Amino acid sequence: MPELAEVEFYRKRWALAATGERVTRVELNADKRPVRHIAIRDARRVLIGAKLVSSETAAKQMLFRFGADARLGVHLGMTGELIVAPSDFAPGRHDHLVLFTRQHALVFRDPRMFGRIEFHDGPEEPSWWTRIAPPVLSPAFTREAVGDFLRRRARSPIKAVLLMQHRFPGIGNWMADEILWRAAIHPARTAGALSPDEVATLWRACRTVARQALDAIAGRGNQLPADLNVGIPRSWLFLHRWSDGGRCPRTGALLRRDTIGGRTSCWSPGRQRLQ
DNA sequence: GTGCTTGTTGGCCA
């Protein structure tokens, strides 16, 4: 599930609960894929006694800063989530990392283990953080940059191109479908076949969907919705895309689903045409 | 048992 807005939701969940709190204990499920590359003794030595100072998200990744120079990176993969539990929490079999404070347990849970935890200690920013592409909502994400990228990927389906993190950081399967649906572009059209007007519409839709998804899913300011998806309007494709017999919120047509660019894609026939 | 799954990477091939 986790794309840009869900990632921000999970970051806030840990941050609102435990920013300013001191780590008292670190439990690591050491041989599991998301954490097995981490030097546990180093992580424990540095993190225990350090406070959670601040946190950020970029694309599908999170950064939690501890003490002076320690950083924990989190990528949730396909099924990862961050949970806040009471401090007497007992880790289950999918809880691969747990940070305890006096008040809380901060849990990284990931059944399918496509997620990844990074640990870094030192004054310089780690490359796993700095190499992330500029956000869709930043000034660097221009119409021209999108147009250039589409030209270079001219023969790929536009759906596959929207999933490329080097130009569309944080966009995943459901956001890509939402963007194409709003822009009225069929997911199987090749990137090179879009007209300049369509590229402009697509670029705008990327920004609109990113902004609205952040507001609806992660909330504004210090407020956090009770759960993922509770704030998503019925007018979005998102709430209709997985159900058989789901209908387009704009045209009422039966939605179609098929594998495009190797991923399940959902579109509204009539509104999004192959031409 | 089969066939899916909202992510990313690396290998193969044109």
Add this chain to the structure above:
DNA sequence: GTGGCCAACAAGCA
């Protein structure tokens, strides 16, 4: 070298 496709990773669910 570049771009495009696909299997692999691993577990749960219908």
